[in-house]
Amino acid sequence: MRILILGGSQFLGRAVASHACAAGHEVTCAARGEAGPIAAGARLIRIDRDVADGLAPLAGETFDAVIDVSRHPGQVRRAVAALKRPGVHWTFVSTISVYADNRIPGQRADTAPLREPAAGELEHSTDAIYGAAKVACEQAVGNDAFICRAGLIAGPEDPTGRFAYWPTRLARGGEVLAPGSPDDAVQFIDVRDLARWIVHAAEIRLTGIYDGIGPIRTRGELLAECAAALNVSCTFTWIDRAFLEAHAVRRWAGPRSLPLWLPLPDFAGFMTRDTSPAREAGLTSRPPGDTARDTLHWLLNSGGPVIGLTADEERDVLAAWHAERELQSGMASR
Numbered sequence: 001m002r003i004l005i006l007g008g009s010q011f012l013g014r015a016v017a018s019h020a021c022a023a024g025h026e027v028t029c030a031a032r033g034e035a036g037p038i039a040a041g042a043r044l045i046r047i048d049r050d051v052a053d054g055l056a057p058l059a060g061e062t063f064d065a066v067i068d069v070s071r072h073p074g075q076v077r078r079a080v081a082a083l084k085r086p087g088v089h090w091t092f093v094s095t096i097s098v099y100a101d102n103r104i105p106g107q108r109a110d111t112a113p114l115r116e117p118a119a120g121e122l123e124h125s126t127d128a129i130y131g132a133a134k135v136a137c138e139q140a141v142g143n144d145a146f147i148c149r150a151g152l153i154a155g156p157e158d159p160t161g162r163f164a165y166w167p168t169r170l171a172r173g174g175e176v177l178a179p180g181s182p183d184d185a186v187q188f189i190d191v192r193d194l195a196r197w198i199v200h201a202a203e204i205r206l207t208g209i210y211d212g213i214g215p216i217r218t219r220g221e222l223l224a225e226c227a228a229a230l231n232v233s234c235t236f237t238w239i240d241r242a243f244l245e246a247h248a249v250r251r252w253a254g255p256r257s258l259p260l261w262l263p264l265p266d267f268a269g270f271m272t273r274d275t276s277p278a279r280e281a282g283l284t285s286r287p288p289g290d291t292a293r294d295t296l297h298w299l300l301n302s303g304g305p306v307i308g309l310t311a312d313e314e315r316d317v318l319a320a321w322h323a324e325r326e327l328q329s330g331m332a333s334r
Contacts, residue, residue: 001025004063006079010035011157013069015195017042023199030058049075055082065089065202073136080140089205090145091198094138096211096273097131098149103265105272109149109211146201151213155191155291156298161307162259167296168306170227170234177314178236179244179261182220186260187271189214190291197283210278214285222288229289239321247317259308
């Protein structure tokens with residue numbers, strides 16, 4: 001197949017290009033080419049999607065499939081107008097941030113309510129604004145495409161540093177601060193598994209809306225599997241939401257955060273999505289330990305980003321937690 005990837009020079013786009021090339025397809029990446037190198041075997045055509053005629057370098061090119069990962073409605077509308085033709089399979093990579101209700105577990109892509117679409121372009125990066133922009137992008141693409149609403153994407157080359165926190169922290173061993181409860185649900189997808197499925201969808205001309213995420217696991221199972229894969233000895237100290245928030249520990253991402261942690265019940269549905277339709281359509285997931293091991297290997301060799309609590313910050317929070325438990329124990333024994 002002749003596959004056009006609008007992007008392709010960073011993380012998921014590059015993983016899709018790499019898998020498509022390995023599968024024997026003719027791959028073109030259309031991007032500014034500033035985010036990083038494209039996959040070996042792919043061709044780069046430089047474009048600028050922020051300007052009205054930015055897709056002009058693609059004039060005269062023909063493709064069997066187009067894969068778009070943009071978060072900007074204007075970019076998507078211009079791409080659809082210029083490139084979407086009968087017979088061309090279209091993939092749009094969206095996000096589970098499009099959903100309006102994050103509290104109800106077990107929701108499905110075909111029935112869950114969506115946010116209102118953004119009226120303008122994406123100017124900020126909060127979940128709500130990002131999700132609303134992606135809703136507008138989906139509407140621009142239309143119903144005759146494959147819309148893949150990705151969850152948290154993990155693995156080598158992740159520029160966000162979110163999942164990377166955990167294999168990096170586990171590799172140090174010892175007492176590990178773990179948020180919430182070991183029974184809390186978590187979901188993510190390895191970038192290579194998602195890329196493989198996106199290429200497969202183009203090959204079989206799959207259409208429809210799916211949640212592209214891995215199976216639901218408990219946080220305790222996830223951390224234990226990752227520690228075992230890294231061959232390290234860890235003990236986990238589980239600390240509740242109230243204490244973490246009182247000590248300025250942030251959720252999900254960013255400095256002084258614990259990635260993959262979303263407080264309950266506010267986000268009980270965000271990491272418990274029913275992905276059985278995607279499984280039936282060919283999405284598979286490797287063991288989380290493999291993702292942790294490969295991510296750590298990449299981090300050690302590339303110096304990639306790791307975002308979350310620093311070692312000193314974690315130590316301080318753990319010390320405060322143990323001091324409070326000791327005080328409570330002493331008061332109870334009086």
